[in-house]
Amino acid sequence: MTSPSQQVPAVRLTGIDKRFGAVRANRGATLEVRQGEIHALVGENGAGKSTLMKILSGALPCDGGTIEVGGRNVTGWTTAEAIASGVGMVHQHFMLVPTLTVAENVVLGREPVSVGMFDRARAMQDVERLCEQSGLMVGADRLVADLSVGEAQRVEILKTLYRGARILLLDEPTAVLSPPEVTELWKVLRRVRDGGATIVLITHKLDEVMHVTEHVTVMRQGETVAQMATKDTTPEGIAHAMVGRAVDLSVREGRRAPSTANNTSTAPALEVRNLVVRGPRVARAVNDISFTVAPGEILGIAGVEGNGQTELLEAIAGLRASTSGQILLGQRDITALAVRDRGDAGLSHIPEDRHRRGLILEYSIADNLILGQQHHYQRHGVLDAAAIAANAAKQIAAYDIRPTDAALAAGALSGGNQQKIVIAREMSRSFSALLAAQPTRGVDVGAIEFIHDELRKARDAGKAILLVSAELREVLTLADRIAVMYGGRFVTVLSRAEANEEILGPFMTGAKQESAA
Amino acid sequence: MNARFRTILEEGVLPPLVALAIAMVAGDLLILMYGQAPGAVWRMLLEGTWGNAYGFGQVLYKATTLTCTGLAVAVSLRAGLFSIGAEGQLAAGGFAAAVAGLAIPAGTPEFFAVPVCVLAACLAGGAVGAVPGVLRAKFGAHEVIVTIMLNFIVLALLNYIVSTKLHVPETLHTPELHAGFVSRLSGTFAVFHGSAANWTLVIVGAAAAALWWFLFRTRAGYELRAVGLQPDAAENAGVKVGAAWRNAMMLSGALAGLGGINFVLGYKGYYEDGFAGGAGFLGIAVALVGRNHPLGVILAALFFATLSQGGLAINAMVPKQLVEALQGIVIVAVATSVPEVRRIVRQAAGKMAGGRA
Numbered sequence: 001m002t003s004p005s006q007q008v009p010a011v012r013l014t015g016i017d018k019r020f021g022a023v024r025a026n027r028g029a030t031l032e033v034r035q036g037e038i039h040a041l042v043g044e045n046g047a048g049k050s051t052l053m054k055i056l057s058g059a060l061p062c063d064g065g066t067i068e069v070g071g072r073n074v075t076g077w078t079t080a081e082a083i084a085s086g087v088g089m090v091h092q093h094f095m096l097v098p099t100l101t102v103a104e105n106v107v108l109g110r111e112p113v114s115v116g117m118f119d120r121a122r123a124m125q126d127v128e129r130l131c132e133q134s135g136l137m138v139g140a141d142r143l144v145a146d147l148s149v150g151e152a153q154r155v156e157i158l159k160t161l162y163r164g165a166r167i168l169l170l171d172e173p174t175a176v177l178s179p180p181e182v183t184e185l186w187k188v189l190r191r192v193r194d195g196g197a198t199i200v201l202i203t204h205k206l207d208e209v210m211h212v213t214e215h216v217t218v219m220r221q222g223e224t225v226a227q228m229a230t231k232d233t234t235p236e237g238i239a240h241a242m243v244g245r246a247v248d249l250s251v252r253e254g255r256r257a258p259s260t261a262n263n264t265s266t267a268p269a270l271e272v273r274n275l276v277v278r279g280p281r282v283a284r285a286v287n288d289i290s291f292t293v294a295p296g297e298i299l300g301i302a303g304v305e306g307n308g309q310t311e312l313l314e315a316i317a318g319l320r321a322s323t324s325g326q327i328l329l330g331q332r333d334i335t336a337l338a339v340r341d342r343g344d345a346g347l348s349h350i351p352e353d354r355h356r357r358g359l360i361l362e363y364s365i366a367d368n369l370i371l372g373q374q375h376h377y378q379r380h381g382v383l384d385a386a387a388i389a390a391n392a393a394k395q396i397a398a399y400d401i402r403p404t405d406a407a408l409a410a411g412a413l414s415g416g417n418q419q420k421i422v423i424a425r426e427m428s429r430s431f432s433a434l435l436a437a438q439p440t441r442g443v444d445v446g447a448i449e450f451i452h453d454e455l456r457k458a459r460d461a462g463k464a465i466l467l468v469s470a471e472l473r474e475v476l477t478l479a480d481r482i483a484v485m486y487g488g489r490f491v492t493v494l495s496r497a498e499a500n501e502e503i504l505g506p507f508m509t510g511a512k513q514e515s516a517a
Numbered sequence: 518m519n520a521r522f523r524t525i526l527e528e529g530v531l532p533p534l535v536a537l538a539i540a541m542v543a544g545d546l547l548i549l550m551y552g553q554a555p556g557a558v559w560r561m562l563l564e565g566t567w568g569n570a571y572g573f574g575q576v577l578y579k580a581t582t583l584t585c586t587g588l589a590v591a592v593s594l595r596a597g598l599f600s601i602g603a604e605g606q607l608a609a610g611g612f613a614a615a616v617a618g619l620a621i622p623a624g625t626p627e628f629f630a631v632p633v634c635v636l637a638a639c640l641a642g643g644a645v646g647a648v649p650g651v652l653r654a655k656f657g658a659h660e661v662i663v664t665i666m667l668n669f670i671v672l673a674l675l676n677y678i679v680s681t682k683l684h685v686p687e688t689l690h691t692p693e694l695h696a697g698f699v700s701r702l703s704g705t706f707a708v709f710h711g712s713a714a715n716w717t718l719v720i721v722g723a724a725a726a727a728l729w730w731f732l733f734r735t736r737a738g739y740e741l742r743a744v745g746l747q748p749d750a751a752e753n754a755g756v757k758v759g760a761a762w763r764n765a766m767m768l769s770g771a772l773a774g775l776g777g778i779n780f781v782l783g784y785k786g787y788y789e790d791g792f793a794g795g796a797g798f799l800g801i802a803v804a805l806v807g808r809n810h811p812l813g814v815i816l817a818a819l820f821f822a823t824l825s826q827g828g829l830a831i832n833a834m835v836p837k838q839l840v841e842a843l844q845g846i847v848i849v850a851v852a853t854s855v856p857e858v859r860r861i862v863r864q865a866a867g868k869m870a871g872g873r874a
Contacts, residue, residue, distance in 0.1 A: 319752060340755030349753065357753040360746050367739070372754035378736040385734075 008071040010035045010167055010198040011056065011087075017064035018051050018222075025051040027222040028065070031200075033167075033215070038189060038199045040209040040230070043219035044242055044416070044444030049202045052219070053169050056200075057089045058082035069167070088165030090173065094152050098145035102138050103127040106158050127158065134161055135191040149304065150181035154188065161192070168192065171202045178304040179472060179505040186212050204242075204445070206235040218242055243446050267330070268292035269464030270316075270347075270433040275325035277308070277315040279488075285311040287488035288325070293433065293464040298455065300479025301468045301490075303508055308488040309468045310352060313437050316466070317349045318342045319357075329433055343372060348426040352437035352468070358422040361411030365401065366392035368410045368421050373429060391428075399424040400450075416447030423454055433464040440474060452478060472501055472508075486510045533806050533817070536850035543846045544839070551835045558831050565830020566823045572830065574702060574712025578779065579796075579822035580815075581718045582607070585776025586800025587807055587814040588728055589642075589769045593660070594809050595732060596765030597745035602649060602664030603773040604797025605671035606642040610774025611781045612675050613641030615788035618694030618781070630696035634782055635720065635775065642774015643767045645671055650766025654759030660766065668797075679790050690789035699783040715783030722815070724775060729811040741765050773797060802848045 011033040018026040026048045033039040043049050054060040056067060058079040067075045069085060077085075096105050103123045112122040127140040136154045144152065153173060160168055170189075174182045189212060193199055203209060209216050210230060218226040218241040226241040270293040279285025285308045293299045301309055314320035316327055318339040327335045334342050343349075351357035359368050369392050370377045377384050377391070392406035399420045403413070410418055419439070426434065436455060440448045455478055459465055469475050475482055482499045483490040484507040491513045494503070506512035545555040566572045586603040593600035617637035621630050649663035676689075683691045699717050703709040732738040743751040744761040752758050780792045803821055807813030821844065828840035 317753070338755065338757070339753065343755060351753055356747070356749045358750060360743050360750050362746050363743070371743070371750065374736050374739055374754070381735050381737060383734055383736055383739060 007035055012068040015065035016062050018062050024222050030224045031217050033198055033200055036196055036198055037214040038193050038212050040213040040216040041200055041202045042209055047219040048222040049219055057087055057169055083163050086164055086166035088160035088163055089169045090156050090160050094156055096144045102142050102155050103140040105144055105155055106162050130162055136188055150177050167198045169200045178508045179501055180509055206238055239445055269295045271328040273326040276323040277311045278323055279311045285488050289490055293466055295462045295464050296459055298459050298465040298467055298479045300475035300482045301485050302472050302475045302482055302504055303485035305470050307485045309485055313435050313468060316435055346432035348431035348434045350422055350426050350436045350439050354418055354422050359410050359418055362409055364407050365410055366406040369395050369425050395424040415442040416444045419443050423451055427454055435466050437468045484508055529808050532851055532854035536847050539850045540843050540847045544843050547839055548835055553834050558834050562827035562831050566827045570708035571712050574709040574714035575826045576822045577718055578713040579825055580818040581721050581779045582776045582796045583803050583818035583821055584721050584815050586773050586797045587803030587818050589773035590800045590804035591809040591814055592765055593769040595745045596741050598660045600664050600769050601661055602667055603800040604793050605668035606645045606770045606773035607776045607793045607797045608675055609645045609671050610638035610642040611777025612788050614638040614778045614781045615691050618697035621696045623695040625696040634697035635778055638774045638777045639771040643771035646766045646770020650763035654763045676790050691787045693786050697782050698786060713784040717779040717783040725811040725815055806851050
């Protein structure tokens with residue numbers, strides 16, 4: 001018997017180079033994945049992980065280097081060839097047809113045919129058998145539209161397996177899942193692995209790496225900087241390799257100085273009363289929610305995405321009309337105010353999707369730093385170039401935005417630095433309440449620390465902060481009180497001391513509900 | 518700064534130049550098909566346009582109108598809308614200028630009459646532009662459809678008014694204006710004798726400069742471009758997107774309407790049915806090749822005017838339709854290479870897929 005290290009590796013990438021214009025996404029990147037293991041590919045945003053996986057799956061050609069799969073040189077292959085050879089990508093954004101059944105979705109593109117017609121019965125059989133073999137239990141006859149996010153993801157994995165994939169590439173699969181669904185996903189992946197498949201997992205969550213993988217490859221700035229056995233390393237060690245310096249992970253674990261705010265005696269800075277908001281698909285995406293946030297307090301909203309958090313924040317920000325209810329900033333009713341007037345009344349907003357709402361990527365850093373406050377940087381309708389430049393110089397220095405050229409388009413910056421532009425802009429204006437939606441999404445480890453510190457500083461300066469995050473860990477780290485949102489309602493509101501992942505998990509899935517304030 | 522300069526070069530200047538090169542090669546092939554020497558034909562084209570004062574004057578005249586319609590389309594594209602309505606707005610502007618010139622008593626000083634006529638042209642164009650702007654802002658009606666349809670309505674309406682109420686017998690043009698004439702260049706520079714070039718080009722040049730200043734130096738311009746690039750972010754920044762669309766379409770219409778004075782006040786002295794003659798539609802190509810930048814629009818207008826006038830010059834050797842083919846090739850080449858067009862196509866595709874565009 002040969003030891004695993006002497007086997008032909010399932011995947012071996014050597015010296016991969018990839019350029020996008022002036023950007024070198026991959027420079028001499030290497031990756032070696034053994035047969036039948038779960039392998040983590042980690043790195044900060046923009047480290048080149050996704051590019052490397054796209055090259056492996058044939059979606060992108062590489063400029064240099066070799067790709068070997070099962071010992072065979074397959075450099076420059078196409079997606080179709082990759083699929084035929086058993087390399088399949090499980091998409092992060094589900095590519096499913098909601099009006100078709102699970103079975104129909106799984107076989108789509110490779111439908112069993114009899115007498116020139118789609119053989120529905122055989123499709124059902126095939127998919128049911130595949131479900132049993134892989135342990136991915138989803139009703140084959142159910143409509144995809146009726147599935148939960150976790151189930152939809154299982155269908156994506158089934159699709160990849162159905163096409164005969166023996167090497168599965170998963171790009172941040174837990175981003176959209178609640179904690180119990182994540183646990184379930186690990187079970188599934190282990191079972192698929194035990195069935196002989198090899199799995200490459202792209203992630204930036206270090207606990208996932210420690211939990212399910214055998215080996216970990218760390219990328220930084222397009223290069224492979226470390227390759228190690230998971231059992232021989234620690235989260236701190238991986239973070240160090242990712243960032244290139246020591247990172248204080250304890251902040252992220254939730255240890256911090258308690259808030260000094262006294263929630264009961266101060267008047268609320270932000271108050272929402274019986275708010276009902278229509279969503280894109282449901283009439284009551286926010287269903288009669290009331291809460292207050294005191295000055296110097298962070299109220300964290302936990303919950304799986306799509307339970308009304310977006311609609312709630314957009315309604316408070318003035319981007320979405322509310323059906324009924326009231327929004328008060330301090331003593332002032334802002335329910336009917338326009339976006340700009342809410343800002344001037346003291347409401348600041350870090351939007352959840354910085355590319356859609358937070359930035360204009362084609363605009364310069366300087367122009368983005370005044371977005372939303374352009375009416376304060378003008379004289380008789382003419383923009384005050386000197387004031388804009390002075391503001392840019394000040395914010396770039398204060399928030400360490402890189403590169404420092406204020407004339408550079410925001411789109412040329414990394415995700416972390418783009419988010420710093422948003423944070424700098426929203427924190428430097430005068431405000432009493434801040435809406436922070438997914439403030440660290442798609443941001444690297446170093447910038448997360450920085451953004452968390454900024455939020456705490458604002459809290460300590462007496463600002464009221466409403467934090468929404470899909471990362472339960474982030475809510476637990478920052479919030480003084482935690483509300484769990486499910487189906488458009490707050491199903492529970494707990495103080496930080498009462499809350500932990502185990503307690504919040506059942507609320508997030510809707511398994512548990514209690515009448516909440 | 519270096520990176521920024523490079524971006525401008527790569528994204529702004531390069532695509533039109535590449536398109537030009539492609540058109541040149543295609544032109545060579547077409548000329549060879551007619552059994553002529555490409556070099557000789559190109560030389561004749563240049564001599565007939567930039568090589569003599571009359572030809573150059575005609576280029577300037579044509580470029581003046583095209584600059585207006587190009588700026589009109591460019592403003593709409595900057596706001597994220599695609600106006601096809603410059604043709605009707607151009608005609609409406611010319612007609613309004615003529616009506617104003619007829620309403621003013623003869624003998625009114627030109628320093629008063631000309632601004633009144635210019636204002637009338639801009640207001641009429643702006644009013645036509647307001648229709649698709651308001652319909653888009655209020656009801657989400659797609660501006661491409663509305664502007665196309667509005668062209669038919671406006672042109673038919675003007676045809677009706679002129680042919681039934683305002684024409685000189687046996688013609689399809691209005692009587693000569695009482696006041697509001699813009700002098701020909703030939704009045705000052707005798708070499709331009711016979712060409713239609715007139716001082717409207719100074720007014721239009723000033724409009725282009727003012728538009729540049731508006732787009733890139735004022736708060737309203739900042740907001741207009743923001744709406745065009747990322748409407749959701751603009752909304753989050755407190756910009757009323759619907760109002761910005763309405764204003765942009767009105768401004769677009771006013772600029773196209775301004776172009777009408779070139780013919781009416783500067784050339785003929787009356788409004789004639791059908792004078793727009795496709796200059797409004799060609800404005801789309803001018804805006805695309807000019808990359809929606811006022812300076813680029815002026816250069817692109819000169820380019821298309823040169824092709825148009827040059828077609829007449831080379832007619833002896835090759836059919837003048839050759840330049841129309843060249844125009845088409847330039848438009849297709851630019852349209853496939855400019856980011857704005859790709860973005861608009863992508864957004865449209867996103868909308869059709871029912872996704873979040």
